[in-house]
Amino acid sequence: MLRVLETGSRIAAGFAFVALMVAVITQVVGRSIIGDSPVWTEELTRFALLYLAAFGAGLSYRSGELVNVDLICEALPGAWPHRLRLLSAILTAVLCLGLILPAWKYTSIGALQTSTALGWRMDAVHATMLVLLVSLFVFSLGRAVNMLCGRTDGFPERRPGDDR
Template identity: 35%
Template sequence: MRVLTALELGVACLAGALIFVLILYQALQRYLPVPGVVWTGELSEFALVWLTFGACGVLVTRDGHIALQLVDAFPRPGVVRAVHVLAMVLVAVIGAGFAWACWELVSAAGFLTSPALGLPMAWVYAITLVGLVSTTIRALARAVHVARFGVPEADGPVVPGVVGPGAPATEDGGRP
């Protein structure tokens, strides 16, 4: 899992760096006497898609996706656990649906190329497909983990007076 996470984060970092360099070059080519390159905008758009979908599996694993923290403060841990499991199952179902649609794009776009760069569109969609499959698998694994062991400490409710992340400090700077 660590190797997969490192690979996904590597793709996301590479895509982010690619976006930065290409957009910077586009800005510079407007004001400097350098030849304009047509495909820089197109490749930066593809990199944004790769960044988004390449990192979404990691966000699910690290619970970095959009969440309703109001549920985490609910006083019944069983309800909190059930909501977390339901949320992860929904993420997995939606991820699987998107992965299926993306697979259709990969298989149907074999002969299509991007207009400016000439990049095969199946390559563009393939990176997105890998990210969506990763998201689906990681969401299912997280749902099983939460169902078996409960919501991890870092994800659990922040209750005043309880030692842990977010607990209020005492006057001497320590935790109660």
């Protein structure tokens, strides 16, 4: 299940990045060649960045690209680093779970609003917070479960070919 979510998140982040590139290129060409860029490019850029962050946050947690302050934790003796990685995964899952309902309410408020330039319903944009929290919840819960089952040591998962 985590692999399916990872693949889906990678594809969605890729689409968001393509949308971001199209909007920015349109802005640059519009401003430098035409003298004015379409107004919708500003909104699309912001929305694409939100989706990129939403789909990328869980992936970053899974791969270890999020900021880690493990300098002290990993220097502790014995099983303490493992315990702290487990505690961190559990606390991340609990925090995300606690924020999912408020994010759902925030998203539903957007159904009553539309964006100015694109005319999109804002619940489609506000849903980025829900996507981010659900993604982080699933990946952190997956890490905690895998640690408790002894399938992983709690370090971020590296993909084949990663040289770091």
